[in-house]
Amino acid sequence: MTDSRQPGMRAAILTGSGGPEVLAVREAPRPSPTTGEVLVRVRTSALNRADLLQRAGRYPAPPGAPADIGGIEFAGEVESLGAQVTGWGPGDRVFAICGGGAHAEYVVAPASTLVRIPEGMPWDEAGAIPEAFITAHDALRTQAGLVSGEVVVVHAVASGVGLATTQLAHAFGARVFGTTRTAAKLALAREFGMHDGWVVSGDFAELRERLAAFSNGPGADVTIDLLGGPYVAASIEGAALKGRIVLVGAIAGSQASLDVRRVLSRRLTLRGTVLRSRSTAEKAAASRAFADEVVPLIAAGRVRANIDRTFDLADIADAHRWVESNAGAGKVVIRVS
Numbered sequence: 001m002t003d004s005r006q007p008g009m010r011a012a013i014l015t016g017s018g019g020p021e022v023l024a025v026r027e028a029p030r031p032s033p034t035t036g037e038v039l040v041r042v043r044t045s046a047l048n049r050a051d052l053l054q055r056a057g058r059y060p061a062p063p064g065a066p067a068d069i070g071g072i073e074f075a076g077e078v079e080s081l082g083a084q085v086t087g088w089g090p091g092d093r094v095f096a097i098c099g100g101g102a103h104a105e106y107v108v109a110p111a112s113t114l115v116r117i118p119e120g121m122p123w124d125e126a127g128a129i130p131e132a133f134i135t136a137h138d139a140l141r142t143q144a145g146l147v148s149g150e151v152v153v154v155h156a157v158a159s160g161v162g163l164a165t166t167q168l169a170h171a172f173g174a175r176v177f178g179t180t181r182t183a184a185k186l187a188l189a190r191e192f193g194m195h196d197g198w199v200v201s202g203d204f205a206e207l208r209e210r211l212a213a214f215s216n217g218p219g220a221d222v223t224i225d226l227l228g229g230p231y232v233a234a235s236i237e238g239a240a241l242k243g244r245i246v247l248v249g250a251i252a253g254s255q256a257s258l259d260v261r262r263v264l265s266r267r268l269t270l271r272g273t274v275l276r277s278r279s280t281a282e283k284a285a286a287s288r289a290f291a292d293e294v295v296p297l298i299a300a301g302r303v304r305a306n307i308d309r310t311f312d313l314a315d316i317a318d319a320h321r322w323v324e325s326n327a328g329a330g331k332v333v334i335r336v337s
Ligand SMILES: NC(=O)c1ccc[n+]([C@@H]2O[C@H](COP(=O)([O-])OP(=O)(O)OC[C@H]3O[C@@H](n4cnc5c(N)ncnc54)[C@H](OP(=O)(O)O)[C@@H]3O)[C@@H](O)[C@H]2O)c1
Pocket: 048, 049, 050, 131, 135, 156, 157, 158, 159, 160, 161, 162, 179, 180, 181, 182, 185, 226, 227, 247, 248, 249, 250, 251, 252, 253, 273, 274, 275, 276, 323, 326, 327, 328, 329, 330, 331
């Protein structure tokens, strides 16, 4: 029960572990910013696979994040500042990634992780940006060192992160090849800058041939694998000499077999990455890199939010069901206040 002396807020509370029915939107205590933190009034957030896993009891909140409120990204207005915070003031429009707690009217976040929202950007769009674009930018540039002219493969090309990766790779001068299990999603990905793609048939030998043709021989310089499972071996098969493969997700399976000889002879780099559990300093560094290189592209209209659907916080259980169905393409936004 909420303490009557403490200000409250509406939040999507995880009342246990299980299906979407464990979510209950109700009053909860409002968090307070400590030293170096900012209290943000959340306008929009978005739903991520991490939220689904946390709800199912398979991905506990990282240290410092609330155990019973999901939401790993937000867009909103600065409400108040903790001690020793400079550079931000009440009313500033900010977006950021966080360890959790953003499916609520208020969230606290380290000031160092906040990024200013481009002027005039609507809240729905702002809420769809941080997790997808910081993940995509970090994977492409910081982890894989993508440079102009390279060939990039994106598995699950029409997912939230997939469309952000496609847009950024295109903006950085790469040629993008995407995969999806759903033919209609290839057409959508083309609108976001994908040059060519393949509807997954189960026979990954075909993918290798398609990639060889797409790259005029050598294969992919950079692969952003959002799926794991059998896609890991396919990524290795399709990689060019000194190709960099970034493992970002495991929806298709957390076990994979790989051809060690091919990894050696092709001198491949396989790297895993995760944002949610990174330290504050690491999240701040990824956010600064995003602010420096991606936000100007957003402000200039060269890349944009890829919104699939929007749900009110009150309907967050339906939003979970929708993401779980895999029917959508792009980001599912949660309107909070
Ligand atoms: N490491 C990190 O920090 C980080 C950050 C954000 C996201 N992620 C991960 O990145 C991945 C993508 O996230 P997202 O938010 O972009 O996803 P999303 O928007 O929910 O889309 C995921 C898509 O993957 C495809 N898919 C689902 N199950 C599949 C399976 N078993 N085999 C093949 N394809 C499957 C579906 O599209 P089709 O129609 O093509 O099947 C689905 O629409 C997730 O694994 C997520 O956990 C990681």
